[in-house]
Amino acid sequence: MAETMEDLQLLSFNIILHAGNARSFAMEAIMLAKEYKFKEAREKIEEAEKEFIEAHHIQTNLLQEEASGNQSQVTVILVHAQDHLMTSMAVKDLANEMIDMYERMQQMEGEK
Secondary structure, rough: OOOOHHHHHHHHHHHHHHHHHHHHHHHHHHHHHOOOHHHHHHHHHHHHHHHHHHHHHHHHHHHHHHOOOOOOOOOOOHHHHHHHHHHHHHHHHHHHHHHHHHHHHHHHHHOO
């Protein structure tokens, strides 16, 4: 998959792209949940998940190549891509929790 350094850089940038898109969708979900727009917020989480699937596909291929004995050079860009992916996943997880929290807040306001 990553036969040259340029290939590895392109794959790294694609991980960054999809992880960044996912993070943006997760942040939009939080903003929508804050406005009690839960259906739209969950839709944004679904969009984030689609982006994560794309990023994970690239990551999995790199891992499978390495497991097969085809070592990739670890570059700062690849490390940054992995860091970006993991941070974006944490944002998505927190967004899900915040959507649940805002739903509960809305319920509690209705109980008063």
